[in-house]
Amino acid sequence: MKHCNTCDTSKQNDDFHKRAASIDGLAARCKSCQSEYDKTRANKPHRIMARREYARTEAGKQAATKAKVSYIQRNPTKRQAHNQVANALRDGRLEKQPCEVCGEKEVHAHHDDYAKPLDVRWLCNKHHNEWHRIHGEAANG
Numbered sequence: 001m002k003h004c005n006t007c008d009t010s011k012q013n014d015d016f017h018k019r020a021a022s023i024d025g026l027a028a029r030c031k032s033c034q035s036e037y038d039k040t041r042a043n044k045p046h047r048i049m050a051r052r053e054y055a056r057t058e059a060g061k062q063a064a065t066k067a068k069v070s071y072i073q074r075n076p077t078k079r080q081a082h083n084q085v086a087n088a089l090r091d092g093r094l095e096k097q098p099c100e101v102c103g104e105k106e107v108h109a110h111h112d113d114y115a116k117p118l119d120v121r122w123l124c125n126k127h128h129n130e131w132h133r134i135h136g137e138a139a140n141g
Contacts, residue, residue, distance in 0.1 A: 002026055006033035014130070077140060081117035085109045088118055099124035113139040 003010045006029045016026040041047055054060040072079050088094035099107050104124035111120055123131060
């Protein structure tokens with residue numbers, strides 16, 4: 001358990017981002033407070049200008065291209081499975097379900113085996129990350 005001074009509540013350790021510079025290895029703000037803080041900063045004019053200026057530089061262009069291309073090139077099976085799930089959802093062949101652990105409505109389609117692209121489990125972000133921490137990478141990924 002760790003205390004978030006921003007919202008003044010005690011939460012589980014997995015509700016905090018990792019931070020190597022901290023004594024306990026966790027950030028001072030909980031994830032939800034950090035997200036709210038980031039949202040308030042993201043649309044400030046100087047931050048918008050900084051992102052635009054970086055995107056115009058050669059390094060910014062290369063970073064954007066590298067990030068897109070590298071995921072697709074490194075993970076063609078995952079990419080194909082994600083596309084098949086998106087198409088099945090769009091076409092009504094697959095329907096989102098609540099998280100199988102906690103019942104949360106905001107869910108991810110989790111693949112235990114990417115060779116079976118439409119065989120998915122519905123997990124919220126928290127439980128999806130927890131599954132991967134425990135089990136590692138899914139099969140055929």
